[in-house]
Amino acid sequence: MRLRPSTLPSHRRGSSGADRPVSEPAFPASFLLHVLTPDLGVVETRVLILNADPVFEDRALAILDENPALEIQIVRNLSETVSALLGENFDGLIIEGEGALALEQATHVRQHFPSLTIACLLYGRRQNEVEAIAREQNIELLPVSRSDRRLRASLTGFVRALDSNPGTAAEGIDPCHSLIGNLNQFSAAEILQMSCLSQRSGRFTFKSGRGNSEIYLQQGAVRHAVFGSLEGEAAVAEIFRWRQGRFYFEEGIISQEQTVNRPWAHLLIDNLQKLDETLELVSV
Amino acid sequence: MRDKKLETKLRLVGLQLDNWKRLHDLITYGLDKAKPIISSEQERQFTEIRGNLLQETEYILRELNIVAEVSGKAMSVLQRGVSIRGVRDLPSDEIRRLETDWNAAFTKLGLMQGQLKARRRELAEQSVFDYYWTQVRSRLFRRLASAH
Numbered sequence: 001m002r003l004r005p006s007t008l009p010s011h012r013r014g015s016s017g018a019d020r021p022v023s024e025p026a027f028p029a030s031f032l033l034h035v036l037t038p039d040l041g042v043v044e045t046r047v048l049i050l051n052a053d054p055v056f057e058d059r060a061l062a063i064l065d066e067n068p069a070l071e072i073q074i075v076r077n078l079s080e081t082v083s084a085l086l087g088e089n090f091d092g093l094i095i096e097g098e099g100a101l102a103l104e105q106a107t108h109v110r111q112h113f114p115s116l117t118i119a120c121l122l123y124g125r126r127q128n129e130v131e132a133i134a135r136e137q138n139i140e141l142l143p144v145s146r147s148d149r150r151l152r153a154s155l156t157g158f159v160r161a162l163d164s165n166p167g168t169a170a171e172g173i174d175p176c177h178s179l180i181g182n183l184n185q186f187s188a189a190e191i192l193q194m195s196c197l198s199q200r201s202g203r204f205t206f207k208s209g210r211g212n213s214e215i216y217l218q219q220g221a222v223r224h225a226v227f228g229s230l231e232g233e234a235a236v237a238e239i240f241r242w243r244q245g246r247f248y249f250e251e252g253i254i255s256q257e258q259t260v261n262r263p264w265a266h267l268l269i270d271n272l273q274k275l276d277e278t279l280e281l282v283s284v
Numbered sequence: 285m286r287d288k289k290l291e292t293k294l295r296l297v298g299l300q301l302d303n304w305k306r307l308h309d310l311i312t313y314g315l316d317k318a319k320p321i322i323s324s325e326q327e328r329q330f331t332e333i334r335g336n337l338l339q340e341t342e343y344i345l346r347e348l349n350i351v352a353e354v355s356g357k358a359m360s361v362l363q364r365g366v367s368i369r370g371v372r373d374l375p376s377d378e379i380r381r382l383e384t385d386w387n388a389a390f391t392k393l394g395l396m397q398g399q400l401k402a403r404r405r406e407l408a409e410q411s412v413f414d415y416y417w418t419q420v421r422s423r424l425f426r427r428l429a430s431a432h
Binding site for chain 2 (some may be wrong): 054055056058061062065066068074076
């Protein structure tokens with residue numbers, strides 16, 4: 001947790017962690033500072049909590065409520081979870097519930113959000129099978145003991161890890177490359193046009209000598225694109241010009257970030273026009 | 285400073301309001317004659333929200349000390365609104381009563397949420413030391429006043 005003077009503009013940390021202030025020194029005895037000086041603003045960590053019964057099963061929620069640097073949002077089922085994760089940026093997801101069901105829900109979420117930090121609150125004894133699945137899916141298991149102190153320690157540890165985690169996007173755990181090809185044969189525009197027309201959701205990865213870039217689709221619309229420091233439409237425009245390299249498509253991987261807001265048809269027309277203009281310049 | 289009980293109340297009132305809003309969305313959909321199709325998924329959502337409210341309302345209202353004011357109206361809404369189709373088939377005076385009762389429950393909960401947020405803001409401006417010093421000072425004054 002980092003403390004910052006309230007005069008500085010506070011910002012929410014994105015899932016990518018790109019806007020995190022790196023060179024800021026951590027204050028010593030930050031806890032005491034926070035308790036005694038309420039005018040200090042705190043950089044918030046945002047956590048989504050999936051709990052089917054948040055009114056009566058609220059031990060973990062009560063503990064998380066104590067942390068002023070933590071903003072929590074509660075959802076009750078999986079569809080609400082996915083909708084919330086699509087709509088907003090969260091640093092982590094905590095799933096609370098009966099062991100096997102919670103792990104199943106976590107596995108579902110993992111398939112769509114590969115870079116999200118997920119933890120499952122595990123009631124009762126740890127089972128080898130559950131642990132193996134959790135390890136495979138990169139899901140953290142937080143044991144729920146009867147003692148509030150232990151539960152507090154494990155939740156605090158998880159939240160601290162979120163704060164120190166650089167949050168770089170990870171490759172899919174179980175990538176399903178439903179389309180692989182070469183940009184010499186099909187241009188990026190052609191491939192994207194085909195995928196958008198068939199209302200696909202997933203991630204395109206383009207690899208060329210210039211570097212790697214990613215375009216995320218959601219139900220036939222471009223949601224997010226990234227190439228180096230470029231994001232959004234600028235990144236799409238750059239990828240449009242590539243004529244060499246490879247690409248593959250992973251179905252079902254959805255970006256939490258949204259940097260492209262225009263429909264695909266608009267993007268296509270604009271970028272083809274730009275490309276024509278560029279080609280005209282070349283011919284001149 | 286953060287007060288545990290206040291945070292719990294705020295969480296509970298937030299969850300309750302969220303459910304009342306969703307219930308209202310579905311009731312409004314049911315009453316909209318321009319939308320003739322009610323899907324089984326919508327009915328399922330309605331039942332789930334109604335179930336949550338039936339389970340939690342009494343407990344939350346008691347925690348917020350407003351059980352006497354709101355409980356009757358909340359239960360009236362939940363008893364009248366059996367399903368989206370059921371709401372659509374209600375006579376017009378029953379629909380009006382349903383809307384009035386929903387509004388009464390929602391208004392009280394909204395007010396409560398506002399008051400709790402204002403209290404949280406007040407507390408956030410105080411440090412732990414300030415808070416306890418104010419408490420000690422007021423106790424001292426009370427003792428002095430009673431001694432005289």
